Amino acid sequence: MKYISEFRDHKLARKIALRISRIARSIDREIRLMEVCGTHALAILKFAIKELLPPNINLVSGPGCPVCVTPNQYIDKACIYMQRGFLVTTFGDMMRVPGSQSSLVREKSRGGKVKIVYSPVDALRIAKSYPQEKVIFLGIGFETTAPTVAASILMAEEDGIKNFMVLCGHKLIPPAMKTLVENKRVRIDGFLCPGHVSAIIGSEAYEFLARDYNVPCVVTGFEPLDILQGINLLVSQIYRKEAIVENEYTRIVTQKGNLKAKDLMERVFKVSDSYWRGMGVIKSSGLSINEDYSRYDAQLHYPVEITSFKEKKGCRCGEVLQGLIEPRECMLFGDPCNPSNPFGPCMVSVEGVCNIYYRFGSDHKVEKLNARSN
Amino acid sequence: MCLAIPSKLISKEGTKGEIEIGNIKREVNLTLLPEVRIGDYVLVHAGFAISKVDEKDVQELLKLLSMADIDLGCGKI
Ligand code: SF4
Numbered sequence: 001m002k003y004i005s006e007f008r009d010h011k012l013a014r015k016i017a018l019r020i021s022r023i024a025r026s027i028d029r030e031i032r033l034m035e036v037c038g039t040h041a042l043a044i045l046k047f048a049i050k051e052l053l054p055p056n057i058n059l060v061s062g063p064g065c066p067v068c069v070t071p072n073q074y075i076d077k078a079c080i081y082m083q084r085g086f087l088v089t090t091f092g093d094m095m096r097v098p099g100s101q102s103s104l105v106r107e108k109s110r111g112g113k114v115k116i117v118y119s120p121v122d123a124l125r126i127a128k129s130y131p132q133e134k135v136i137f138l139g140i141g142f143e144t145t146a147p148t149v150a151a152s153i154l155m156a157e158e159d160g161i162k163n164f165m166v167l168c169g170h171k172l173i174p175p176a177m178k179t180l181v182e183n184k185r186v187r188i189d190g191f192l193c194p195g196h197v198s199a200i201i202g203s204e205a206y207e208f209l210a211r212d213y214n215v216p217c218v219v220t221g222f223e224p225l226d227i228l229q230g231i232n233l234l235v236s237q238i239y240r241k242e243a244i245v246e247n248e249y250t251r252i253v254t255q256k257g258n259l260k261a262k263d264l265m266e267r268v269f270k271v272s273d274s275y276w277r278g279m280g281v282i283k284s285s286g287l288s289i290n291e292d293y294s295r296y297d298a299q300l301h302y303p304v305e306i307t308s309f310k311e312k313k314g315c316r317c318g319e320v321l322q323g324l325i326e327p328r329e330c331m332l333f334g335d336p337c338n339p340s341n342p343f344g345p346c347m348v349s350v351e352g353v354c355n356i357y358y359r360f361g362s363d364h365k366v367e368k369l370n371a372r373s374n
Numbered sequence: 375m376c377l378a379i380p381s382k383l384i385s386k387e388g389t390k391g392e393i394e395i396g397n398i399k400r401e402v403n404l405t406l407l408p409e410v411r412i413g414d415y416v417l418v419h420a421g422f423a424i425s426k427v428d429e430k431d432v433q434e435l436l437k438l439l440s441m442a443d444i445d446l447g448c449g450k451i
Contacts (some may be wrong), residue, residue: 001396003380003415003427012439023448091420119421121403124394141420148420151405199417199425225439236446251431252417258424 005252007223008047016228017052023235024054032058032187033234036177036324037194038065038351039222045360047224049231059230063176064194066141067093067349068321069276073306074140074169075099080304081136081167082112089123090138092116097345100309120152120166127156127164135300139166143200145283146170146287147261150268153289153296165298168288171274173197173283174205181213186322190216190234192227195249202257203247210243221249268293278318279344315344322352327354327361334358380427392438393418 026030035041041061044050050059063069076099082088088104095105095116108114113133117123120137128134139149148168156164180186193206198219206217216237220230223264228247233246247253264288274286289297311318315337316330327333327346337343339355346352391402393416400418404410404438407423413447415427 001379002382003432006432006436016439121421144419145425146426147406148403148422151403151422155405196417196419196424229435229439233446236448239448248435251428251435252425258406260408261424264406270446 001101001114001369004223006222006298007225009225013052013224013228016225016232020052020057020228020232020235021054023232023239024057026054030056030058031189031235031238032060032323033190033192034062034180034232035192035227036062036064036173037192037197038349038353038356039049039062039196040192040194040220041353042351042356042360043222043224044225045356046091047222047227049227052228053231057235059231060188060326061278061353062180062292062323063279063321064142064173064197065152065321065346065349065351065353066092066145066171067097068172068317068345068352069176069279070094070097070140070169070345071275071277072309072311073275074100074167075103076101076306076309076315077299077304078104078136078138078167079107079112081298081302082114083110084302085113085134086131086298086302087113087115087126087130087135088138089115089117089126089135090205091118093349093351094138094140096342096348099344100198100311101140120149121155124152124159124161124164127161128159129162133163134302135164137164137166137323138169140171142171142173142194143196143265144196145195146269147200147258147264152263153268153293154264156296157293160296165296165301166289167298168269169274170269170287171276172271172285172287174201174208175282176276176279177206177209178213179282179285180320181209181215182320183322186324188215188323189238190233191219192230193217193219193245195219195221195226195252198247198249198253198257200258200261202255203245203253204255205257206245210245214243216243217245219249219253221246221252252259276321278321312343317344317346327357328355330356380417383410383412383414383416383423386410386412391423393423 269287346354
């Protein structure tokens with residue numbers, strides 16, 4: 001496939017890996033690099049990138065799975081809307097995420113109305129086709145998804161669709177990265193910045209991290225050569241004792257990002273504080289619908305207050321999302337928590353680190369093999 | 375949610391377009407990328423084209439990576 005196979009060349013991968021090893025050897029200490037994005041985590045495990053790296057480079061996963069950082073209260077609210085007869089539309093990943101008591105899939109089995117959509121535009125279409133229904137779209141996701149939802153709200157306005165609303169839970173990545181570097185428990189020597197979020201916000205959005213926190217940042221694509229070159233650029237910066245923002249993914253990401261998308265986001269949303277699973281409330285890290293478009297704000301028109309919520313006992317998603325532990329350090333990993341019996345969102349979503357480790361983590365597979373031979 | 379595979383834009387009418395990945399055709403919304411042209415490769419997220427692949431940058435990166443040694447200012451290590 002075009003623009004894919006070129007970036008999977010074994011020989012080149014080995015060459016870059018060799019160079020990384022040489023630099024890492026002369027740095028001579030543990031180097032912790034965080035891949036912020038779930039799609040990067042997936043590619044790293046799927047292509048066994050870790051096996052190409054020297055032992056002192058440790059890749060840790062971050063909070064870049066939108067479903068995973070969405071707190072239980074949000075899912076609880078969505079369930080209540082279903083109980084009250086609203087037609088909920090959502091990306092498929094949200095269906096099986098356990099909330100405090102229930103999940104969308106459980107509400108569906110109790111007669112609630114829910115439809116999986118691939119795009120917010122599909123949700124809009126559903127609203128148009130079922131004018132008698134009150135349709136709520138679950139707006140979760142980062143800067144990559146938020147403009148698509150903004151565009152859909154503007155389309156709803158243009159087409160005069162009145163039964164379409166959004167439960168806005170969008171989050172912004174740079175403030176979460178800031179919180180992570182300020183957290184003494186999470187030690188990060190460099191960031192592999194999320195490719196597609198960056199396509200919207202541009203590589204310039206990370207400049208404060210390099211300048212104010214002295215953390216090297218590299219925007220990287222998702223193919224093996226991209227990731228290896230991203231790591232190569234990061235360790236080279238560390239070797240040179242430098243912290244700048246570099247862009248490996250120039251074929252997709254520019255310095256300023258997608259101006260049109262940023263403009264639509266600004267028109268429809270305002271920046272607000274937001275609650276992240278495991279990380280708590282992060283200042284100015286979320287988006288809510290602004291006054292001009294408040295008629296599309298589900299929470300404003302049909303307020304639902306969640307006074308108490310609970311996390312599944314023993315689930316350590318909060319720590320996994322901050323790179324504090326690896327999934328296999330969770331006692332529940334694999335048994336009883338696995339993709340068909342998920343305890344936390346990190347095991348549900350295909351971008352969730354636990355799910356990715358369950359499917360591709362070699363240690364886990366080794367464990368399974370051992371179990372079989374016993 | 376995110377498709378990391380660039381796909382070819384094969385038709386365009388206003389903000390509506392169609393992309394092709396392998397042999398599959400899919401509708402795509404072009405609101406966020408109005409300047410895109412038929413034949414361009416785009417990255418699609420949640421049904422919207424969000425960025426266009428820059429061919430020149432693809433070639434430059436591949437050239438850089440295939441050079442005998444990638445000089446990143448670290449000198450001879
Ligand atoms: S393995 Fe399961 S229980 Fe443990 S952190 Fe991951 S999702 Fe939560």
